Amino acid sequence: MSPDELTLARVASGTLDVVDAEILHRLAAIIERVDPVPAGLVDSIGLALTIDALHTEMAELRLIGAPDLALRSEEPSIEAATITFTTDVLTVMITVHAEADRVRVDGWATPPASLGVELHQGGLVTRAQSDADGRFSFSDLGRGPARLVLRRPEDPDLPVVTPQIEL
Structure with missing residues (x-):
């Protein structure tokens, strides 16, 4: 040296x-x-790394009965009453019901199975278990952006993650 x-x-x-x-x-x-860090970059990187690390199946969004002007160009979220997410392994339909300033989400997954269902809103994760017919619900939720993570019993390490929606 x-x-x-x-x-x-x-x-x-x-x-x-x-x-x-x-x-x-x-x-x-x-x-x-x-050279400041762009707004939202840290959250986007965190989600990308989480999805990559989990080898996640990303669900495709399909709107059913979306209200006029539901899509806002400045936000990546969508507000709708009934939404369907599809992947090769799972299809999930949810309905969003306003209850004053709170929200209720009812969902159905096919093929029917008992699934672990998580609703992610910011740092808060609310968990539910679907019944054998694939039905699940969340009540008394705050309004705002959210996404679902569903875990199938036959492959719990490969979750299905939905795009972000506006509740």
């Missing part, structure tokens, strides 16, 4: 001190000001 490589190795193996921490703090502030 050259003298420069030895010095670099010795410095690299040391611990950070107050001066190092201050330099890193200032560098982070400069980078945040010059």
Whole structure:
């Protein structure tokens, strides 16, 4: 090793001190000001990594009876009363019922089976189990973006994840 490589190795193996921490703090502030992280990027990366890690089957969205102006160009969410999601292995239909400022979701999955069903809203996960006919429901939910994650008993490590919808 050259003298420069030895010095670099010795410095690299040391611990950070107050001066190092201050330099890193200032560098982070400069980078945040010059090239900030785009809004929503961290959440998008987290979802992409989760889906990739789970080798997830992503459901395709089909709208049934969508109200006028349901699709908003500035949001990736869709508001509708009845929605069907399809994959090669599972089809799920849900109806969304407004109950004052809260929402109820009733769903049916085919082929019928007892499925683990999760409703994800932000950081909150609400769980339900469908009956043998594939029926499930969630009540007293807040309004806002949500998605479903369904786990089949024959392949629980390969969940079906729906696109985000607006409840």
